[in-house]
Amino acid sequence: MSPHAHPGGPGPDRPGGKVPDAGGGVVLGPEEHADYRRLRHAAAVRHRTSRSIGASVLLLVALLLTPPALVAAWVDDTVTDTDRYVRTVAPLAGEPAVQQVVTDRLTARVVAEVDVESVVAALSKSLADAGAPPAVVDRTGALVGPLRGALTNAVHGIVQRVVSSDTFEQAWVGANRRAHAGVVSMLTGDDSRAVRAQGDTVTLDLGTVVDQVKQRLVDQGFEKAAAIPAPDRRITLFRTDELSKAQDAMRLLDVMGAWLPAITLAFAALAVWVAPAHRTMLLVTACGVAVMTVVLLVGLAVVRRVYLDSVPATVLPANAAAVVYDTFVRFLRDSTRTLLVLAVVTALAAYLYGPSRVARGVRSLAGRAAGAGGRALRDAGADTGAAGRWLDGHRPETTGVVLGLGALALLLWNRPTVGAVALVAGLVVLVLVVLAVLASAAGGRTGGPAPRPDAAVP
Structure with a gap:
């Protein structure tokens, strides 16, 4: 009997046996290697599925918390300031x-x-x-x-x-x-x-x-x-006959006003981070937030109608009651509209980084325009040299930094408005355009080729 084989078991001369290599390791046979690859693929699929389910749950919680978080922040802000x-x-x-x-x-x-x-x-x-x-x-x-x-x-x-x-x-x-x-x-x-x-x-x-x-x-x-x-x-x-119930709800929202928005943002960020495809989840999250803000705006309109119907004309005329309601909730409406615009801008950015034909076309057009601008700048004698080559080789990193700074600016902005969102978005686009032109203006590039403008981001 061979010293490397066991009766009835796989040996070096049997199909599927393990053969020691020169370093003392074990080389799998064809069948065992196929089994290993199949098990590894199944584990990867299970891991990806688990992450998708977890991200979906986190996203659902974030979306459900979005309207009460906006209302809680409004109540807390109005009461304490x-x-x-x-x-x-x-x-x-x-x-x-x-x-x-x-x-x-x-x-x-x-x-x-x-x-x-x-x-x-x-x-x-x-x-x-x-x-x-x-x-x-x-x-x-x-x-x-x-x-x-x-x-x-x-x-x-x-x-x-x-x-x-x-x-x-x-x-x-x-x-x-x-x-x-x-x-x-x-x-x-x-x-x-x-x-x-x-x-x-x-x-x-x-x-x-x-x-x-x-x-x-x-x-x-x-x-x-x-x-x-x-x-x-x-x-x-x-x-209103529901004043006592409204008071109970408002007390709860007042307590949660400082924490509920932060918790909601954390759930949304975790959903994007946990998901296997970050860009896709960011797009879905932004669209979901936009839908929830629309739901809140519709809810405010419905509550307005209910409130006006519940106030007798002998207590307060309809026009005066409408003015009082609109005045009290106008800051909540403004905050909701701001978040809606921010969600739409985020969803648009996530879409344009995707693999769709429209997104690739937009990126290709932007890349050609930046290249033309860079060549014109270089022809005018403004060669960006090593700095431009560094920018050209680190486009993903510089883009991420600019987007992060834009998000940080909105996060630190004291009560941003729709105009503030438009201003920050415009500045981010302008900075990205300038960086792209400067990267294209570098002569004698020694690094690898610039990323294709139509490359998809997962």
């Missing part, structure tokens, strides 16, 4: 619909404090005592309506001048700045601040403004204006 809160509510003082509500409410209350019937009765008695004909005395009762109308017009004019003046806007801004903690009160149900939540109604206390209006009326001869009671210093901002 006094200047931001004042900028939110300040435009309401200049809105004609809101001014009309305040004017009508104050006018009605002042006129209600004037007993027109008593004035007419006193006039009737004076006429009777003066010997006026009974027919004249009896007809004095018809003066109640005209007198009340004249009084209403006079008071309305005075109140309207006050409310439409800079004094009202300054008082409005000052009151809201001092009462910034009232937003927190609305979310928590505390009624000790200017903005109060009572039952199903949210009101704003205009004590300072009312005091100024009362003083102006008294100066004009309407002493009864001083009798406006404290409860009439408030105007209704919102009324």
Whole structure:
């Protein structure tokens, strides 16, 4: 029996046996080598499948968290930043619909404090005592309506001048700045601040403004204006049967405002990193985020309609209610639109780096344009030399650095807008074009050929 073989087992003379090599290792036979390759391929497929499933789960979580993360960031930002809160509510003082509500409410209350019937009765008695004909005395009762109308017009004019003046806007801004903690009160149900939540109604206390209006009326001869009671210093901002539920949701969003956006961004980044094809997952993630922002914008429009339908006209006219809602959520809308534009730009960039015919055509066209620019620059005597050759040999690295700096700029930007996204995207494209032209302007290249402009990125 051969010393290298075992009875019934594979040996060096049997198919599929292992043969020691010169270094003491084992050389697999054809069948074992095929089995090894098959097992290795199966393991790679399982690994790729696991990564795809994990990336899909991470992406799903990120997309589901995107709308609440935007809302949470808006709530946290509006509640904790006094200047931001004042900028939110300040435009309401200049809105004609809101001014009309305040004017009508104050006018009605002042006129209600004037007993027109008593004035007419006193006039009737004076006429009777003066010997006026009974027919004249009896007809004095018809003066109640005209007198009340004249009084209403006079008071309305005075109140309207006050409310439409800079004094009202300054008082409005000052009151809201001092009462910034009232937003927190609305979310928590505390009624000790200017903005109060009572039952199903949210009101704003205009004590300072009312005091100024009362003083102006008294100066004009309407002493009864001083009798406006404290409860009439408030105007209704919102009324909804779901206020208590909204308060619970807002409290949770307020707590999560600082962390939920960061968590959502982390899930999205992990999804792209874990996925086997990073570019493809980046494209899918960007498209998904864009869809979720559209869903949030549609949701805001639906909530607006529900809110307007739930506010009775006796509480707040429809036009004033629409102005109040649009003013309060405008920063949330702006943030959502900004993220939508950023997602579209990211998806477009990921697509243009892909293997599609359109993407290859765009890259080829850009490469030819950069080459023509570089040749023109070189012909003009501006040969970039070694620096250009280095740029030419490190195009992927320089492109990644420029894209990373653009993303970092947006991340560090204080509340970026759609214009900010457009500006950063334009600067990134400009820098990439300049680098490509400089790389093409290098003469006497010693490195390898530049990457094909139509090369696909996985």
